Amino acid sequence: MPPLWSLSTPRLALVGDRSPSNRAHVRMPWLLDELAQRDRLVLDAYWISSEDAEAPDALDGFDAIWLVPGSPYRSEAGAVAAIRTARERKIPFLGTCGGFQHALVEYARNVCGLTNASHAENQPLGDDKVIIPMGCSLVGHEGTVLVEPGSLAERVLGAERTVERYHCSYGPNPDYVDILRGRGLCFSGADDAGEVRIAELPDHPFFFATLFQPELASPGTLTHPIMRAMATAANEHAAMVRI
Numbered sequence: 001m002p003p004l005w006s007l008s009t010p011r012l013a014l015v016g017d018r019s020p021s022n023r024a025h026v027r028m029p030w031l032l033d034e035l036a037q038r039d040r041l042v043l044d045a046y047w048i049s050s051e052d053a054e055a056p057d058a059l060d061g062f063d064a065i066w067l068v069p070g071s072p073y074r075s076e077a078g079a080v081a082a083i084r085t086a087r088e089r090k091i092p093f094l095g096t097c098g099g100f101q102h103a104l105v106e107y108a109r110n111v112c113g114l115t116n117a118s119h120a121e122n123q124p125l126g127d128d129k130v131i132i133p134m135g136c137s138l139v140g141h142e143g144t145v146l147v148e149p150g151s152l153a154e155r156v157l158g159a160e161r162t163v164e165r166y167h168c169s170y171g172p173n174p175d176y177v178d179i180l181r182g183r184g185l186c187f188s189g190a191d192d193a194g195e196v197r198i199a200e201l202p203d204h205p206f207f208f209a210t211l212f213q214p215e216l217a218s219p220g221t222l223t224h225p226i227m228r229a230m231a232t233a234a235n236e237h238a239a240m241v242r243i
Contacts, residue, residue, distance in 0.1 A: 010231075010238035011061060012043040015053050015082045016068035016098075023167070024069045024096070024215045031215055034223045041231035053078035059085050063241070064092040064206075064234035069167065069213055071098025076122050080106045087207060092233035094226070095209035097168050101131045103199060103209040104172055104180060112183045114176075121170050130180075132173045138166035138211075145197045145212065151188035152200045152208060156229040164197075164212035171211055172196045206233035 018025050028045070035041045043064070050073035052058055058081075059065060065086040073079045079098075083106040086093035095103040101119055108117035108130045118126030120133060147153045147160045154160060177196060181187060189198025189210070201207035206229070214224040 008238065009042050009044040010063035010234040012045040012231075012234055013048050013059050013062040013065045013082070014045055014068055015048045015050065015059075015065060015079065016070045017050055017074050018047050019070065022070055024213055027215055028068075031223075031227060035227060035231045038223055039228055039231065041228065041235060043231055043234055048082075050075040050078035050082075053082045058082075059091070062091065063238040064094070064230060066230065067093075067095040067099030067102060069097035069099065069215075071101060071119075071170070072121050073098065073102075076102070076119070080109070083107075084110055087201065087204065090205055092206035092230060092237055093204075093208070094206075094230045096213050096215060097166075097211065100199065100209040100211045101168075101170055101172075104176075104185075105130050107180055107183070107185050108176060111185075112179055114179070117176075119170070128176070130173055130176045131170050134169055134171045137169040138171075139169060141166050143191055143197075143212070145189045145191060147198070148186075148188040151186065152202070152206075153188040153198045156208070156225050158225060164210070164214065165216040166212050167216065168211060205237065206230065 054077050065082055079102045083103050105117050105119050108114040114128045116127040117130045119131040120129045142165050145162050145164050186200050186202055187196045188200050190196055197211045199209045214226040217224045
């Protein structure tokens with residue numbers, strides 16, 4: 001059996017402020033090990049703090065960027081810069097929970113022209129609040145997500161319906177959903193009430209963001225398909241740029 005790691009191993013940037021009290025962060029080694037052992041999808045992962053992500057060259061050489069949960073980030077600017085780098089350079093991107101929220105803020109600012117687009121957790125009095133407090137917190141909750149037929153989400157999940165875990169209190173402001181959609185952001189998953197839960201970019205190799213946290217799937221189960229899809233996209237990116 002060939003070794004699981006080599007110099008050509010795809011490099012994954014875990015962008016966020018690593019904390020031993022954040023359950024998602026604690027689970028990262030297990031997730032990466034599951035991908036390597038079960039799926040033969042090996043990733044060389046590096047933590048990049050949100051503050052370090054502000055540097056223009058912070059994410060050079062990475063094959064995938066995952067903006068991990070942990071909002072509010074110490075540097076909103078760094079979180080938004082990481083998303084923009086992934087989007088503009090066509091680097092596979094995954095954003096979960098806070099990563100999803102900030103992906104919408106980045107898109108509103110840099111694609112939709114809403115330069116003052118804000119996240120209410122970071123700027124309670126800000127203009128153009130794209131992300132606002134949810135009417136009911138989803139911290140510790142599970143919920144059904146209905147997936148748009150023919151979308152990347154359907155291809156990744158292999159179903160039009162899934163049950164996922166959350167740990168968030170903020171979500172998209174419905175007043176801005178059509179603005180974002182009108183400029184090309186695809187909302188491919190929603191809950192039973194029609195509230196947005198998944199966003200993707202059709203013209204990107206892999207740009208996928210979820211308000212839920214697939215990394216919280218129960219240990220001992222099969223690797224979450226979103227994790228596999230992200231790792232596969234990273235491997236494909238590495239193969240392409242190293243030709």
